Amino acid sequence: MAVLVLLIGISVAAVGARNAPQADARPINPYVPCPQWQEMHPGWPCFGNFPEIEEPSVPGPSAPGLPGPQALIPSTPPTGTPAPPPAAALTPPAPVPAPDPCQAIIPVEGYVPPALPGNAPSAPCSYGEAPVMPLQEIGLCPLGRNPDGSCRGHGFFNGSGSKVEIPDDYVYDPDCERVPATASCFTWRLMHDYCSGSPDQLPAPGANADFRGPCARHDMCLENGGTNNFCNNQLWNHMLQNCQYTYGNADPRREFCDNNAAVYFVVVTVGQPPFPGYNGPPVPR
Numbered sequence: 592m593a594v595l596v597l598l599i600g601i602s603v604a605a606v607g608a609r610n611a612p613q614a615d616a617r618p619i620n621p622y623v624p625c626p627q628w629q630e631m632h633p634g635w636p637c638f639g640n641f642p643e644i645e646e647p648s649v650p651g652p653s654a655p656g657l658p659g660p661q662a663l664i665p666s667t668p669p670t671g672t673p674a675p676p677p678a679a680a681l682t683p684p685a686p687v688p689a690p691d692p693c694q695a696i697i698p699v700e701g702y703v704p705p706a707l708p709g710n711a712p713s714a715p716c717s718y719g720e721a722p723v724m725p726l727q728e729i730g731l732c733p734l735g736r737n738p739d740g741s742c743r744g745h746g747f748f749n750g751s752g753s754k755v756e757i758p759d760d761y762v763y764d765p766d767c768e769r770v771p772a773t774a775s776c777f778t779w780r781l782m783h784d785y786c787s788g789s790p791d792q793l794p795a796p797g798a799n800a801d802f803r804g805p806c807a808r809h810d811m812c813l814e815n816g817g818t819n820n821f822c823n824n825q826l827w828n829h830m831l832q833n834c835q836y837t838y839g840n841a842d843p844r845r846e847f848c849d850n851n852a853a854v855y856f857v858v859v860t861v862g863q864p865p866f867p868g869y870n871g872p873p874v875p876r
Contacts, residue, residue: 692716750836755804755829761811782810789858793834793851795844800837802855805829809859820865827856 625637692704693716704713762769765784767776785791786806792799805826812822834848 750838752832752835754801754836755808755833757804757807758811761807763807782814785810786855789855793837793844793848795847797844798837800830800833800848802830802833805833813863818865819860819863823856823859823863823865826859827852830855 623631628637629635692713693702700716702716704716706713762783763785764770765780767779770776770779781787785803789802789806791803791806792801808829809822809826812825813819817825830852831849834845834852838845838848
C-alpha cells in the first residue's frame with residue numbers, strides 16, 4: 592500500500608509541475624477589476640471577468656536526441672564574374688528564305704510575280720523547254736521494276752532494261768585539240784567524235800534513243816585492239832539495247848529505232864570489213 596501511495600504522490604507532483612505557470616512568462620492582457628477599469632476609463636462599461644492570457648516563453652534547450660531550432664541563414668551572393676551565356680544563345684536563327692513564286696504546283700509560263708512596294712518589278716517566270724524522257728525514267732512502270740531498277744517485263748509503252756552509257760574515260764575531241772603527235776587529226780577525230788557524221792541520237796518525235804554510249808564504246812573497242820567483227824557486233828547490240836531502254840514493244844518508234852541500228856551496223860561493216868576466222872575483243876589495258 593505504501594508503494595501505491597508513493598506512486599500516486601509522484602504522479603500528482605509531476606502533473607502539478609507540468610501545469611504550473613512558468614516563472615518567466617509575462618501576461619499579455621492582465622485582468623483589471625471593474626472598479627479599477629471604470630476609474631481608468633470613466634463612463635466605459637465593464638463586462639465580466641477575463642482570465643489572463645500569458646505569452647509563451649522562449650523555448651529552452653531541446654531534449655537530447657532531438658534537433659534544436661534552426662536559424663535561417665541568409666544566402667550570400669556569389670562572388671566573382673558570372674559566366675557569359677553561350678554564343679548560340681546570342682545568335683539569331685537563320686532567316687527562312689521566301690518561297691519562289693515561280694515554283695508553283697501548276698507552272699504558268701510568263702507569269703509575273705507581284706513585287707513589294709518600292710522594289711524593282713519581278714521578272715517573268717520562265718521554265719524553258721520541258722525535257723522529254725522515257726517513261727521509265729520518270730517513274731511510270733505499270734508492271735513494277737526489276738532488281739536493277741528497270742521496268743519489269745517488256746511493257747507496251749515503257750522501255751526496259753539498262754542504258755549503255757558513255758564510258759568515263761572516253762575522250763570526246765572532235766576538234767583535235769588533244770590529238771597526240773603520232774596521229775593525224777583525221778584518224779583521231781574518227782575515234783573521238785561518237786558516231787562520226789551520223790546522228791548521235793535517234794531523230795524521232797518525243798524521246799530520242801541515245802546512241803552516244805554505243806558509238807563511244809565502238810571507238811574505244813577499235814582503238815584498243817578489238818577486231819572489226821567483235822566491235823561492230825558490239826555496236827549493234829548496244830544500239831538495240833538503248834532502243835529497248837527508250838521504247839516499249841508497242842511503241843511505233845521502237846521498230847524505227849531497231850532499223851536505224853541495223854543501218855549503223857551495215858555502214859561500219861562496209862567501212863571496216865571483218866577478217867574471216869578472226870574475232871576478238873579489245874586488249875585489256
